Protein backbone atom coordinates (compact mmCIF):
# COMPACT_ATOMS: atom_id res chain seq x y z
CA UNK A 102 0.00 0.00 0.00
CA UNK A 103 2.88 2.36 0.79
CA UNK A 104 3.76 2.58 -2.89
CA UNK A 105 0.35 4.04 -3.93
CA UNK A 106 0.97 7.73 -3.03
CA UNK A 107 4.36 7.49 -4.80
CA UNK A 108 2.70 6.04 -7.88
CA UNK A 109 0.06 8.76 -7.75
CA UNK A 110 2.71 11.49 -7.57
CA UNK A 111 4.52 9.88 -10.50
CA UNK A 112 1.31 9.75 -12.57
CA UNK A 113 0.48 13.37 -11.70
CA UNK A 114 3.96 14.52 -12.71
CA UNK A 115 3.63 12.49 -15.92
CA UNK A 116 0.23 14.06 -16.63
CA UNK A 117 1.57 17.60 -16.00
CA UNK A 118 4.53 16.96 -18.30
CA UNK A 119 2.13 15.59 -20.92
CA UNK A 120 -0.09 18.72 -20.66
CA UNK A 121 2.92 21.03 -20.86
CA UNK A 122 4.27 19.25 -23.91
CA UNK A 123 0.86 19.13 -25.61
CA UNK A 124 0.11 22.80 -24.91
CA UNK A 125 3.68 23.98 -25.42
CA UNK A 126 4.46 22.12 -28.65
CA UNK A 127 1.20 20.52 -29.73
CA UNK A 128 -0.96 23.64 -29.93
CA UNK A 129 1.46 25.75 -32.02
CA UNK A 130 2.28 22.68 -34.14
CA UNK A 131 -1.44 21.95 -34.82
CA UNK A 132 -2.07 25.63 -35.59
CA UNK A 133 0.95 25.62 -37.92
CA UNK A 134 -0.56 22.61 -39.70
CA UNK A 135 -3.93 24.39 -40.06
CA UNK A 136 -2.13 27.50 -41.42
CA UNK A 137 -0.26 25.34 -43.88
CA UNK A 138 -3.51 23.65 -45.02
CA UNK A 139 -5.21 27.04 -45.44
CA UNK A 140 -2.19 28.35 -47.33
CA UNK A 141 -1.62 31.07 -44.72
CA UNK A 142 1.81 32.12 -43.41
CA UNK A 143 2.87 30.15 -40.36
CA UNK A 144 3.89 33.37 -38.64
CA UNK A 145 0.14 33.91 -37.96
CA UNK A 146 0.22 31.27 -35.23
CA UNK A 147 0.69 33.84 -32.44
CA UNK A 148 -2.26 35.81 -33.82
CA UNK A 149 -4.23 32.55 -33.85
CA UNK A 150 -3.45 31.87 -30.20
CA UNK A 151 -4.52 35.42 -29.32
CA UNK A 152 -7.63 34.88 -31.49
CA UNK A 153 -8.51 31.64 -29.69
CA UNK A 154 -8.05 33.40 -26.37
CA UNK A 155 -10.35 36.22 -27.49
CA UNK A 156 -12.97 33.67 -28.59
CA UNK A 157 -12.73 32.15 -25.12
CA UNK A 158 -13.17 35.58 -23.48
CA UNK A 159 -16.09 36.36 -25.81
CA UNK A 160 -17.64 32.98 -24.94
CA UNK A 161 -17.38 33.80 -21.25
CA UNK A 162 -18.75 37.33 -21.64
CA UNK A 163 -21.32 36.66 -24.36
CA UNK A 164 -25.04 36.63 -23.69
CA UNK A 165 -26.75 33.26 -24.07
CA UNK A 166 -26.99 31.92 -27.62
CA UNK A 167 -30.49 31.17 -28.91
CA UNK A 168 -30.91 27.38 -29.03
CA UNK A 169 -34.61 27.07 -29.91
CA UNK A 170 -37.56 26.69 -27.56
CA UNK A 171 -39.92 23.83 -26.82
CA UNK A 172 -43.65 24.63 -27.11
CA UNK A 173 -45.46 25.14 -23.81
CA UNK A 174 -48.41 23.32 -25.31
CA UNK A 175 -50.21 22.09 -22.16
CA UNK A 176 -46.98 21.01 -20.48
CA UNK A 177 -46.90 20.60 -16.70
CA UNK A 178 -44.12 21.36 -14.20
CA UNK A 179 -43.74 20.37 -10.54
CA UNK A 180 -41.91 22.91 -8.35
CA UNK A 181 -41.07 22.16 -4.71
CA UNK A 182 -40.69 24.74 -1.93
CA UNK A 183 -43.24 27.23 -3.33
CA UNK A 184 -44.08 28.83 0.03
CA UNK A 185 -41.59 31.65 -0.56
CA UNK A 186 -38.50 32.86 -2.42
CA UNK A 187 -37.49 31.45 -5.81
CA UNK A 188 -40.16 28.71 -5.67
CA UNK A 189 -43.10 31.08 -5.18
CA UNK A 190 -41.84 33.49 -7.86
CA UNK A 191 -41.12 30.61 -10.26
CA UNK A 192 -44.57 29.05 -9.82
CA UNK A 193 -46.20 32.38 -10.77
CA UNK A 194 -43.80 32.92 -13.67
CA UNK A 195 -44.33 29.44 -15.14
CA UNK A 196 -48.09 29.93 -14.86
CA UNK A 197 -47.80 33.24 -16.71
CA UNK A 198 -45.90 31.46 -19.49
CA UNK A 199 -48.83 29.05 -19.90
CA UNK A 200 -47.56 25.97 -18.04
CA UNK A 201 -49.72 23.93 -15.70
CA UNK A 202 -47.94 24.28 -12.38
CA UNK A 203 -47.97 21.76 -9.53
CA UNK A 204 -46.73 23.96 -6.71
CA UNK A 205 -45.49 21.92 -3.76
CA UNK A 206 -45.82 23.88 -0.51
CA UNK A 207 -44.53 22.81 2.90
CA UNK A 208 -47.16 24.86 4.70
CA UNK A 209 -50.28 24.45 2.53
CA UNK A 210 -52.18 22.53 5.21
CA UNK A 211 -51.10 25.07 7.84
CA UNK A 212 -52.47 28.02 5.86
CA UNK A 213 -49.05 29.27 4.70
CA UNK A 214 -49.00 32.65 2.96
CA UNK A 215 -47.31 31.40 -0.22
CA UNK A 216 -49.79 28.56 -0.72
CA UNK A 217 -52.70 30.96 -0.09
CA UNK A 218 -51.37 33.45 -2.63
CA UNK A 219 -51.13 30.73 -5.30
CA UNK A 220 -54.57 29.29 -4.46
CA UNK A 221 -56.09 32.73 -4.69
CA UNK A 222 -55.12 32.82 -8.37
CA UNK A 223 -58.12 30.46 -8.83
CA UNK A 224 -56.61 28.95 -11.95
CA UNK A 225 -56.99 25.40 -13.26
CA UNK A 226 -53.35 25.58 -14.25
CA UNK A 227 -52.15 26.38 -10.72
CA UNK A 228 -52.44 23.27 -8.53
CA UNK A 229 -51.17 23.77 -5.01
CA UNK A 230 -50.06 20.59 -3.25
CA UNK A 231 -49.14 19.86 0.34
CA UNK A 232 -45.57 18.63 -0.07
CA UNK A 233 -42.89 18.15 2.54
CA UNK A 234 -39.97 16.76 0.54
CA UNK A 235 -38.88 14.79 3.62
CA UNK A 236 -42.13 12.82 3.73
CA UNK A 237 -42.59 9.63 1.70
CA UNK A 238 -46.32 9.76 2.35
CA UNK A 239 -46.78 13.33 1.09
CA UNK A 240 -44.54 12.62 -1.90
CA UNK A 241 -46.63 9.58 -2.90
CA UNK A 242 -49.86 11.53 -2.46
CA UNK A 243 -48.50 14.39 -4.57
CA UNK A 244 -47.46 12.03 -7.38
CA UNK A 245 -50.88 10.32 -7.35
CA UNK A 246 -52.55 13.74 -7.52
CA UNK A 247 -50.32 14.79 -10.44
CA UNK A 248 -51.11 11.56 -12.33
CA UNK A 249 -54.80 12.11 -11.71
CA UNK A 250 -54.66 15.72 -12.96
CA UNK A 251 -52.54 15.15 -16.06
CA UNK A 252 -54.84 14.86 -19.04
CA UNK A 253 -52.87 11.90 -20.37
CA UNK A 254 -50.47 10.42 -17.78
CA UNK A 255 -48.76 8.58 -20.65
CA UNK A 256 -47.67 12.00 -22.00
CA UNK A 257 -45.99 12.48 -18.66
CA UNK A 258 -44.82 15.46 -16.66
CA UNK A 259 -42.55 17.87 -18.54
CA UNK A 260 -40.31 19.03 -15.68
CA UNK A 261 -39.56 18.93 -12.00
CA UNK A 262 -37.76 21.79 -10.27
CA UNK A 263 -36.21 20.63 -6.99
CA UNK A 264 -36.14 23.98 -5.27
CA UNK A 265 -37.13 23.26 -1.63
CA UNK A 266 -34.19 23.93 0.62
CA UNK A 267 -32.95 25.14 3.97
CA UNK A 268 -29.77 26.86 4.99
CA UNK A 269 -27.81 27.32 8.15
CA UNK A 270 -24.30 28.20 9.28
CA UNK A 271 -21.77 27.68 12.05
CA UNK A 272 -18.25 26.38 12.32
CA UNK A 273 -17.88 22.59 12.27
CA UNK A 274 -17.08 22.31 15.98
CA UNK A 275 -20.20 24.31 16.88
CA UNK A 276 -22.52 22.30 14.63
CA UNK A 277 -24.42 19.29 15.94
CA UNK A 278 -24.76 16.06 13.99
CA UNK A 279 -28.54 16.63 14.07
CA UNK A 280 -28.09 19.90 12.17
CA UNK A 281 -26.01 18.18 9.50
CA UNK A 282 -28.76 15.54 9.23
CA UNK A 283 -31.59 18.09 8.95
CA UNK A 284 -29.93 20.08 6.18
CA UNK A 285 -28.94 16.91 4.34
CA UNK A 286 -32.47 15.45 4.67
CA UNK A 287 -34.14 18.46 3.03
CA UNK A 288 -31.57 19.64 0.50
CA UNK A 289 -30.17 16.35 -0.72
CA UNK A 290 -32.44 13.44 0.26
CA UNK A 291 -35.51 15.61 -0.46
CA UNK A 292 -34.18 16.28 -3.97
CA UNK A 293 -33.48 12.58 -4.52
CA UNK A 294 -36.86 11.49 -3.09
CA UNK A 295 -38.89 13.83 -5.33
CA UNK A 296 -36.79 13.10 -8.41
CA UNK A 297 -37.16 9.34 -8.03
CA UNK A 298 -40.90 9.66 -7.45
CA UNK A 299 -41.55 11.63 -10.65
CA UNK A 300 -38.88 10.19 -12.95
CA UNK A 301 -41.23 7.64 -14.58
CA UNK A 302 -43.52 10.54 -15.58
CA UNK A 303 -40.59 12.72 -16.69
CA UNK A 304 -39.11 9.87 -18.76
CA UNK A 305 -42.41 9.44 -20.61
CA UNK A 306 -42.31 13.12 -21.56
CA UNK A 307 -38.55 13.04 -22.32
CA UNK A 308 -38.61 16.06 -20.05
CA UNK A 309 -36.38 17.95 -17.64
CA UNK A 310 -34.99 17.65 -14.14
CA UNK A 311 -33.83 21.00 -12.78
CA UNK A 312 -32.04 20.93 -9.45
CA UNK A 313 -31.39 24.10 -7.50
CA UNK A 314 -27.95 23.71 -5.98
CA UNK A 315 -25.84 26.79 -5.20
CA UNK A 316 -22.44 28.33 -5.78
CA UNK A 317 -21.79 26.47 -2.53
CA UNK A 318 -22.31 23.24 -4.42
CA UNK A 319 -19.03 24.02 -6.21
CA UNK A 320 -16.89 25.61 -3.51
CA UNK A 321 -16.68 25.51 0.24
CA UNK A 322 -16.54 28.33 2.77
CA UNK A 323 -15.98 28.77 6.47
CA UNK A 324 -19.14 28.34 8.59
CA UNK A 325 -21.04 26.79 5.66
CA UNK A 326 -20.05 23.10 5.86
CA UNK A 327 -23.66 21.93 6.52
CA UNK A 328 -25.02 23.72 3.49
CA UNK A 329 -22.03 23.02 1.24
CA UNK A 330 -22.04 19.24 1.86
CA UNK A 331 -25.74 19.06 0.97
CA UNK A 332 -25.33 21.14 -2.21
CA UNK A 333 -22.17 19.29 -3.29
CA UNK A 334 -24.37 16.20 -2.96
CA UNK A 335 -27.03 17.75 -5.21
CA UNK A 336 -24.33 18.43 -7.82
CA UNK A 337 -23.03 14.86 -7.67
CA UNK A 338 -26.52 13.38 -7.81
CA UNK A 339 -27.40 15.59 -10.79
CA UNK A 340 -24.23 14.66 -12.69
CA UNK A 341 -24.80 10.92 -12.25
CA UNK A 342 -28.49 11.24 -13.14
CA UNK A 343 -27.59 13.25 -16.25
CA UNK A 344 -25.35 10.45 -17.53
CA UNK A 345 -28.04 7.84 -16.84
CA UNK A 346 -30.87 9.85 -18.37
CA UNK A 347 -29.07 10.57 -21.62
CA UNK A 348 -30.39 7.42 -23.25
CA UNK A 349 -33.93 8.32 -22.14
CA UNK A 350 -33.82 11.79 -23.68
CA UNK A 351 -34.26 13.46 -20.27
CA UNK A 352 -32.07 16.56 -19.70
CA UNK A 353 -30.77 17.28 -16.22
CA UNK A 354 -29.62 20.81 -15.33
CA UNK A 355 -28.22 22.35 -12.17
CA UNK A 356 -28.82 25.96 -11.19
CA UNK A 357 -26.08 27.41 -9.01
CA UNK A 358 -27.31 30.75 -7.68
CA UNK A 359 -24.81 33.07 -6.03
CA UNK A 360 -25.96 35.33 -3.21
CA UNK A 361 -29.67 36.26 -3.24
CA UNK A 362 -30.05 36.27 0.54
CA UNK A 363 -31.87 39.62 0.68
CA UNK A 364 -34.29 38.54 -2.04
CA UNK A 365 -35.60 35.37 -0.34
CA UNK A 366 -36.39 34.01 3.10
CA UNK A 367 -33.53 31.53 3.34
CA UNK A 368 -31.36 33.35 5.93
CA UNK A 369 -33.11 36.23 7.64
CA UNK A 370 -31.74 38.28 10.55
CA UNK A 371 -34.14 36.39 12.84
CA UNK A 372 -32.80 33.03 11.66
CA UNK A 373 -29.23 34.27 12.16
CA UNK A 374 -30.07 35.53 15.68
CA UNK A 375 -31.78 32.28 16.75
CA UNK A 376 -29.08 30.11 15.19
CA UNK A 377 -26.31 32.09 16.92
CA UNK A 378 -27.93 31.57 20.32
CA UNK A 379 -28.37 27.85 19.66
CA UNK A 380 -24.78 27.43 18.45
CA UNK A 381 -23.28 29.05 21.53
CA UNK A 382 -25.63 27.39 24.02
CA UNK A 383 -25.11 23.91 22.62
CA UNK A 384 -21.36 24.09 21.93
CA UNK A 385 -19.20 21.74 24.04
CA UNK A 386 -17.36 23.56 26.88
CA UNK A 387 -13.92 22.87 25.38
CA UNK A 388 -14.99 24.46 22.07
CA UNK A 389 -16.34 27.58 23.84
CA UNK A 390 -13.15 27.83 25.87
CA UNK A 391 -10.75 27.37 22.95
CA UNK A 392 -12.55 29.51 20.35
CA UNK A 393 -13.65 32.16 22.88
CA UNK A 394 -16.73 34.41 22.91
CA UNK A 395 -14.96 37.27 21.07
CA UNK A 396 -14.15 35.05 18.08
CA UNK A 397 -17.69 33.64 18.06
CA UNK A 398 -19.28 37.12 18.19
CA UNK A 399 -17.05 38.26 15.34
CA UNK A 400 -18.21 35.33 13.16
CA UNK A 401 -21.85 35.99 14.02
CA UNK A 402 -21.44 39.67 13.11
CA UNK A 403 -20.14 38.52 9.72
CA UNK A 404 -23.25 36.35 9.27
CA UNK A 405 -25.55 39.23 10.28
CA UNK A 406 -24.01 41.46 7.64
CA UNK A 407 -24.08 38.56 5.13
CA UNK A 408 -27.84 38.18 5.51
CA UNK A 409 -28.29 41.79 4.34
CA UNK A 410 -26.11 41.24 1.27
CA UNK A 411 -26.58 39.88 -2.23
CA UNK A 412 -28.76 40.59 -5.24
CA UNK A 413 -32.30 41.85 -4.62
CA UNK A 414 -33.53 40.99 -8.08
CA UNK A 415 -33.99 37.26 -8.60
CA UNK A 416 -34.79 37.62 -12.32
CA UNK A 417 -31.48 36.04 -13.40
CA UNK A 418 -32.25 32.89 -11.39
CA UNK A 419 -35.78 32.64 -12.80
CA UNK A 420 -34.48 33.22 -16.37
CA UNK A 421 -31.98 30.41 -15.98
CA UNK A 422 -34.57 27.98 -14.59
CA UNK A 423 -36.94 28.88 -17.43
CA UNK A 424 -34.11 28.33 -19.93
CA UNK A 425 -33.42 24.89 -18.43
CA UNK A 426 -37.11 24.00 -18.77
CA UNK A 427 -37.88 25.51 -22.17
CA UNK A 428 -34.67 25.56 -24.22
CA UNK A 429 -34.28 22.79 -26.77
CA UNK A 430 -30.69 22.47 -25.61
CA UNK A 431 -30.52 23.38 -21.95
CA UNK A 432 -27.13 23.89 -20.34
CA UNK A 433 -25.75 21.47 -17.78
CA UNK A 434 -24.96 24.22 -15.30
CA UNK A 435 -26.31 27.76 -14.89
CA UNK A 436 -24.47 30.26 -12.71
CA UNK A 437 -26.72 33.24 -11.96
CA UNK A 438 -24.44 35.33 -9.79
CA UNK A 439 -22.51 38.59 -9.53
CA UNK A 440 -19.25 38.73 -11.54
CA UNK A 441 -16.97 38.63 -8.49
CA UNK A 442 -18.64 35.41 -7.33
CA UNK A 443 -18.47 33.94 -10.84
CA UNK A 444 -14.72 34.58 -10.92
CA UNK A 445 -14.37 33.10 -7.45
CA UNK A 446 -16.19 29.91 -8.49
CA UNK A 447 -13.98 29.60 -11.59
CA UNK A 448 -10.78 30.11 -9.58
CA UNK A 449 -11.86 27.78 -6.78
CA UNK A 450 -12.85 25.02 -9.19
CA UNK A 451 -10.02 25.30 -11.73
CA UNK A 452 -6.89 26.36 -9.85
CA UNK A 453 -4.83 24.01 -7.70
CA UNK A 454 -6.18 24.06 -4.13
CA UNK A 455 -2.99 25.61 -2.74
CA UNK A 456 -3.41 28.70 -4.97
CA UNK A 457 -7.16 29.18 -4.46
CA UNK A 458 -6.74 28.70 -0.70
CA UNK A 459 -4.01 31.33 -0.72
CA UNK A 460 -6.24 33.74 -2.66
CA UNK A 461 -9.40 33.38 -0.57
CA UNK A 462 -8.57 32.06 2.92
Ligand SMILES: NC(=O)c1ccc[n+]([C@@H]2O[C@H](COP(=O)([O-])OP(=O)(O)OC[C@H]3O[C@@H](n4cnc5c(N)ncnc54)[C@H](OP(=O)(O)O)[C@@H]3O)[C@@H](O)[C@H]2O)c1
Nearest residue numbers: 182184185186187207233234265266315361362365366367
Ligand atom coordinates in the same frame (compact mmCIF):
# COMPACT_ATOMS: atom_id res chain seq x y z
N1 LIG B 1 -31.31 32.75 -1.70
C1 LIG B 1 -30.06 32.44 -2.06
O1 LIG B 1 -29.14 33.25 -1.95
C2 LIG B 1 -29.78 31.07 -2.61
C3 LIG B 1 -28.51 30.87 -3.18
C4 LIG B 1 -28.21 29.62 -3.69
C5 LIG B 1 -29.15 28.62 -3.67
N2 LIG B 1 -30.36 28.83 -3.10
C6 LIG B 1 -31.30 27.70 -3.10
O2 LIG B 1 -32.51 28.09 -3.69
C7 LIG B 1 -33.56 27.27 -3.20
C8 LIG B 1 -34.72 28.15 -2.79
O3 LIG B 1 -34.33 28.94 -1.68
P1 LIG B 1 -34.77 30.45 -1.45
O4 LIG B 1 -33.55 31.25 -1.42
O5 LIG B 1 -35.88 30.80 -2.34
O6 LIG B 1 -35.24 30.38 0.08
P2 LIG B 1 -36.66 30.27 0.73
O7 LIG B 1 -37.43 31.50 0.48
O8 LIG B 1 -36.44 29.89 2.16
O9 LIG B 1 -37.33 29.06 -0.07
C9 LIG B 1 -37.11 27.72 0.24
C10 LIG B 1 -38.47 27.08 0.43
O10 LIG B 1 -38.32 25.68 0.69
C11 LIG B 1 -39.25 25.38 1.72
N3 LIG B 1 -38.89 24.17 2.45
C12 LIG B 1 -38.04 24.02 3.49
N4 LIG B 1 -38.05 22.74 3.89
C13 LIG B 1 -38.92 22.08 3.10
C14 LIG B 1 -39.38 20.75 3.04
N5 LIG B 1 -38.97 19.83 3.90
N6 LIG B 1 -40.30 20.43 2.09
C15 LIG B 1 -40.75 21.35 1.23
N7 LIG B 1 -40.38 22.62 1.26
C16 LIG B 1 -39.47 22.99 2.18
C17 LIG B 1 -39.21 26.58 2.62
O11 LIG B 1 -40.35 26.61 3.46
P3 LIG B 1 -40.21 27.38 4.87
O12 LIG B 1 -39.84 28.78 4.56
O13 LIG B 1 -41.54 27.24 5.46
O14 LIG B 1 -39.12 26.67 5.62
C18 LIG B 1 -39.20 27.70 1.62
O15 LIG B 1 -40.48 28.06 1.22
C19 LIG B 1 -32.98 26.47 -2.05
O16 LIG B 1 -32.68 25.17 -2.50
C20 LIG B 1 -31.70 27.21 -1.72
O17 LIG B 1 -30.73 26.39 -1.16
C21 LIG B 1 -30.70 30.03 -2.57
